[in-house]
Amino acid sequence: MIRTSDQNSFSEKTSEPLLVAGIFIFAIVVRLISLEYIEIGGDSLCVWENTVNLVNAGHYFEWNHHTMRWAINMPLYLILELFGTSSLNYYILPICYSALSAVLAYYVGKQLKGRRFGLFVAVLLVLYPKMTTMGSQLWPGLYEMTYLLGCTLALLIWRKNGGWQLLALAGVLAGCAWGSRLTSIYYGPGILALLVLGKRKFKPVFIFSAFFFLVLGLEWYYFYSDSGNILGRFGIITQTHVAQDELLVSTGQYLLNFLKMVKFRGLLPVVLAAAGVGIWLVRRGGDDEKCIAILFLGGLFFNVYMISSFSPLKLAAPVGSRYLTAAAPYMVIILLLGLDLWREKSPRAAAFFKWGLIIAFAAFTLKEVPAQHTLSRLQEDISNARTVSDSNIPVLMRYTAWTPNGIEKTVMELFGVEKQGRLKINEDTKMLKNARRMRIMLFGQSTDKEYKPESIDGYYYLYKGDRKSLAEFPLVGVSDYSRKGHKLVIVPAESLPQEILRGEK
Secondary structure, three states, X not given: OOOOOOOOOHHHHOOHHXXXXXHHHHHHHHHHHOOOOOOOOHHHHHHHHHHHHHHHHOOOOOOOOOXXXXXXXXXXXXXXXXXXOOHHHHHHHHHHHHHHHHHHHHHHXXXXXXXXXXXXXXXXXXXOOOHHHHOOOOOHHXXXXXXXXXXXXXXXXXXXXXOHHHHHHHXXXXXXXXXXXXXXXXXXXXXXXXXXXXXXXXXXXXXXXXXXHHHHHHHHHHHHHHHOOOOHHHHHHHHOOOOOOOOEOOXXXXXXXXXXXXXXXXXXXXXXXXXXXXXXXXXXXXXXXXXXXXXXXXXXXXXXXXXXXXXXXXXXXXXXXXXXXXXXXXXXXXXXXXXXXXXXXXXXXXXXXXXXXXXXXXXXXXXXXXXXXXXXXXXXXXXXXHHHHHHOOOEEEEEEOOOOOHHHHHHHHHOOOOXXXXXXXXXXXHHHHHHHHHHHHHOOOOOOXXXXXXXXXXXXXXXXXXXXXXXXXXXXXXXXXXXXXXEEEEEEHHHXXXXXXXXXX
């Protein structure tokens, strides 16, 4: 067991309710400051427009792997029923779950090493780089992470105090994690370790499993009743998401898939350090610490090597930090456990790296803060959309490609790589998704599956109006957007390339 001496710190002087409230408020403030504009991928846009339609019309547009994540859609539905379907309400759910996950992470850390340790865990999780996106969007990783944290906390308390009710709660929360994303199964070895390591009894496993499979049984019955698919939710997913071919690999590519961990980019050293400490903890840590290490290592291993089919050989998901979000709290805990161990030999070095980690995470969060606050930007876009509709102004869309920051630009110059152009040409898929985003988020209209924006010259796409109105109208709306940002502005027609306005291309 790794031990740390008690310290007369702020967290030990502060009352528990005040400390927890501080963590909750801190998480909300950080998330509000760093909010991103709603992204155009299926995880967010598809879930939002389908749930809005469920509130307004009583049904989804379609069943797919996005809309079947009931543990995300159900609380989103309740929020929209309570507060309405205004686009600004999109952010309520991710902000609430982000704050809740920070509080749960604090309690998990407290169960392991005390209040001070739990406070560091919570702060690092709030500032964890991917939380700027996860805490802004309806991506499933955040919700999977929150339910798994609740499950882990319930099992840690049970390991100390007993009580079948905690096992039942853990089973239900594990079922909710499954309802958020199927990849929660990656953490099965860690959950099993929490149930049996140092206990060696079958009854706790039975109680946990009974409630977990009760949730899965209810899920199956609902989807079978609605779709008629004998495999329920899983059967519907195999007909949509699993049927795609992007993740097909050869045996050699599969074995070398760990090389794709480079996609973690700046987080790669952190992930590798946590993996090293985690392996050490599995060998020499206390029972609870071994369980946390197994949770992280299992999530990392299956993120790289889980497959969805043997013939043909196909990966379950791409490798990347967004797919490892549910493992982030355990990665943070492992790193802090390793630094506490290091502190026994080199207190100054351990303190330097601990605070360095916090500063680095905070710097990344500050770097992601948009120039204009997202809620303000969204309100302006909604106001401009209202003007566009009232005055029947034509609207163009253009996609702003990724541009390198200072560090990336230096590296590109070092290797002789040049960034070509400001805009990407022929972005049909992105333009269609952005049109859907504007339709539901800004203009308050339902999705038209037959709609396809018209390409003007490969850079500009026509969202509203026709070429005649574009040539005659003195004002033009422009949806100028990138991966993380969006602006709907109304500009004089003369400010745009004249060949577009004349309909020459």
